[in-house]
Amino acid sequence: MTRDAGEKSVNGLIIKRYSGFYYVQTQDNRIFECKLRGKLKDGRLLVGDRVKFTLTGSETGIIDTVLARDAELRRPAIANVNQVLVVMSYVEPIPNLHLLDRLLILIENQGLEAVIVLNKCDLAGNEQVETIIEYYTSIGYPVVSTSTKKNIGIQELADIIKGSITVLAGPSGVGKTSLLNVLIPGMEMKTDQVSRKLARGKHTTRHVELFPLISGGWLADTPGFGVVDLPAMKREELKSLFRGFSQLAEKCRFINCIHAGEKECGVKDAVEKGVIPASRYQSYMIGLTEIIEKERSY
């Protein structure tokens, strides 16, 4: 036995953070309950971070280092994600188009893949659903209609998430956890137990957690949310995060047009003609106003 046999350094992935502990899963699918080495600051580590840790027992360890991150999503806070499933539901609740645009801004800003999921397609649709299917498909986002109750679109989604680190994001009640349950066989019981332990009527998710997919890759469930902050940027940068705007901007009179107060603006023309939904342009203007406010407060 070598002298440092008890000090073995192991690589793993943080799959959950819970009451002061980090749960780290290793290549051989074992999960260790870890604390942080003193020099590492709590709050700097995220679910999705790849770490090196030292074993302190058969199921415990202490995290020594965090490896470099490929990407970092702030809402939900999770590292090394490749892909985000932005989940909205047909109804109960109806889609929140501003939140959808906000999330797409964050996703574009991080260079991640976005897939729009419209869950509860077993229920009747509405205008917002039509806008998403028509407009967002036209600007290049995959849109998948699903029903966890009637098993619609689930196989299509399973193929999309295979091999990636994917996160489910969206408002509360749209069915993110329900999707996780049908995408990961054997999950149902686990979430049932959790919600029973919390003694709540609903299955409301309380924290971020990564679950391994049988087909390879990981899927993260996250708590629902209604608001997200924009990343820090200059006012000229926002338009590039709105897919579909740049082609129309060729018709703008000014090359540096930010599609706000300018005359002869291709984007504003498209809004008037109904090519860009009013809600999408509103999302842009709300974001732009926020960015300009922040510029002033520096």
Ligand SMILES: Nc1nc2c(ncn2[C@@H]2O[C@H](COP(=O)(O)OP(=O)(O)OP(=O)(O)O)[C@@H](O)[C@H]2O)c(=O)[nH]1
């Ligand atoms: N009709 C219908 N109801 C669904 C479907 N999927 C989920 N639901 C219901 O929608 C409700 C909310 O589902 P959850 O999976 O808990 O939603 P969530 O997005 O995880 O919510 P939070 O954890 O609060 O963010 C539950 O009552 C589900 O049974 C579906 O495809 N069709």
Ligand SMILES: [Mg+2]
């Ligand atoms: Mg949930």
Ligand SMILES: [Zn+2]
């Ligand atoms: Zn313009």
